[in-house]
Amino acid sequence: MVFQSGGAASTKEPILKAFNAKYPGVKASFVSASSAVIPQIIAEQKAGRLSIDVSWSEPISALQLVERGIVLQYDWAKLGVNPDDIMVDGHYIIATDQPATWVYNTQLVSGSDVPRTWEDVLGPKWRGQKISVRAIGNALGGKFPEWKENPQKVVDFLNRLREQKLIPGATYSDALNRVASGEAPIGIVTMFDAITAIERGAPLAFSPISPAVAPPLVVYILNGAPHPNAAKLFVSFLNSPGGREVVFQAGYARATPGAPGKMSKELAEKKIEFMRIKTKDDLDKFVTFVNIVNDALAFTPK
């Protein structure tokens, strides 16, 4: 059974180990591949020879798979999955939240200078490659609710933000490394990465700019997967009490108020509101928003 995800392989290893230990008759292996694997999945599915069973990724990059019928639609509640964790009519299951928030380097930024609002980051002190962000519009998810109400206002904000000359990074980790190493004083990173870095001694702290808005990372099985039953067993394991504990210990927590783990605690302490993008309609709108952000901030040449 092949489990695919992007990001650091080291963080998925504990999950695989626990699954393999519990079900020694099923050999689960992990492959690290980003959303670049999507065309491969489409091609393999057309040829009837998928090489991946389960994927864990951002839901917006996988929506095209749902639209092509490549994601299995299933009654996951039958396998004990919490109905609140089921998204897009049984295609996705929530694995973890991945809100992106502002962080700052505590050796470079003093408490009084910490930006507290979105407008604060437009100030002159943050101009000229001082703000490190992932070069994908998801990073500005905090502006999504406002964009739904008033798109032009957010576009104007983005145009002014572009003038700050951000440093785009290839991934959230890349963006975080710049802030943690002191190359940039502030940036937008995932809470998961920031908490991991802080535990390792990174001089980082969360800036209280609210809200933190993001779709969760989701798990889904591919239609026509070579090992469908093993895949269902794996997904069921992830959502079992033991599996959820393993996932949690690997650092993948929920960000909703009151949820166990540091993510929820940090958000509460800094009074950062968390909003999870969950419905298909909102996911579709988020895709449009992400593309607008990419264009406005020139993350990709358009």
Next chain:
Amino acid sequence: MEEAVPERRMGWVSHLRLVALHSRKILLVVVTLTVFYLVVPPIGVLLFSSIRSTANRLPFEATTFTINNFVRVFTSDVTYRIILNTAWYAAGTVIIGVGLAMVLAWFLERTNMPFRRTMFVLMLAQMGMPAIALSMSAILLANPSNGMFNVALRALLGLDAPGPINIYSMPGMIVVTALRFVPMIYMMISGMFSRIDPSFEEAGRTSGAGSLATVRHISLPLLGPATLAAVIYYLVIAAETFEIPAMLGIPGGIFVFSSAIYFAVHPPTGTPDYGVPSTYGVLVLGIAVVLIYIYSRYVRHGERFTTVTGRGYRPRLIDLGRWRYVPVLAMAGYFLLTAVIPILVLLWTSLAPMYSKVSLETVSLFNLDAYRRLLVYPFILSAAKNTLLITGATALITMILVTLVSWLAVRGGIRGAWVADRLTFSVLGVPGIVLALALIFVYVSLPIRIYGSIWIIVIALVTTCIPFGSRLMTAAFLQIHRELEEASATSGAGLWPTFFHVVLPLIWPSFTRGFLWVAYRSLREATISLMLYAVNNQTLGVTLWVLWVAETDRRLASAVAVPLMIISIVLTILVARKTMLREDSA
């Protein structure tokens, strides 16, 4: 009275010749079809995709033809910005790279500077280092905020941050790429420096011209064609370079064609709209083909500037007098800047605790944690295995293919033998990133399970390496008189016994040299591997990239880069010494 030749012996010899001819024809068909398969479908599919309506569709799923992709690309300001950026980047790289290479070649080949052999080897040392590793060290050294060079310069000169150096800039990209290209450009032009007949220069000096005037009015013009050929060739190579523009250009908001194509094929949402990157690819291909055509014209007519006249001669070395140690210091400085310092800064990063400052106190906290973690990191072993397999397979397949192509083209005596030979060279103008893009289209659409495996990378690398290989083996075959093979055939040996027992031993030195060059190139390349990176085919170059961007711990990436760089330097030194010694004793 002459004795008649027995009829039975004549028939038997003729029969053998007929069998040999048919075997060659069959071999020619097989080899031509193989080269055709490698070269033509990717380019054809690229052209096809550029005229398909590919929004939310793969190229072969699209239902209509359209010129809309070309309209979108050529009516967009972005295209012209990208063209300008690419032109600046390529031109700047080549001007600095060729300029430096010429100066180094001059000192090494034409002067009496001491330690020439050592300096030659050291100068080539960084040739095999992965561009990703060099970019990593450049970021650590020269990012405008806290790059080590900048911190030191600011302290020395009393300047404020940021800067003074900003590696995320066009000059930053150009300097790093140019310094990386110097050894390769040197290898291409150095032969000309040593082969100039000194009598031309002596004639100038006899007429009263000083050394500088002689260089300016005699030596440089004689070197013109070879230099221009190098300029054109490396303009194409610079334009297709991806790793350095991706790591140093994008943080500065600078896109060139290679990075624009990469991001067009890897969008954050939705299926890639392959029409636009295909059109970029066609544009780059067109420019590269024109440049390579000009290059091949110069190479073909280079004999007009032949200065090796057949008379015995020894090149006259210019006496630098008391200045002879200056080039030694300069070359040692080049080695320090391009090999030693990058390794040291990555070594530091790999050993120091995370987020520690550069200080003597940090040295006491050095540890091997990153290296220990690397030994159990999930993909290191499979990446190493993939890299070795890809390197070995690419080198073997390339050299077998080009050997057969060249043998048939030079010896074939069969109509159409030139087709495969010309096809191998035609792909020279196809940048690696464009080829990789084209292969994505081919194998995403065909029911051949190669996409996502190491074999798609092997196919791409073989395709990019066959131009060099075919030139090398053609030259090797031209040096061997055909009478040796004819003697074998006359003695009754068939096609394959002749090939293995007569031909192969004679061309073996060229074969092994080509094998090493192709292996070397496969080992250090990452552009194609990154474009074709998917499940199960991760290489060490891609691992380096993934660790640098996906791990919140730069020590891991540095811990991979350090041994890779050291191994590549050691291999390069060994190969350079072997080559140099063989050429010296020839």
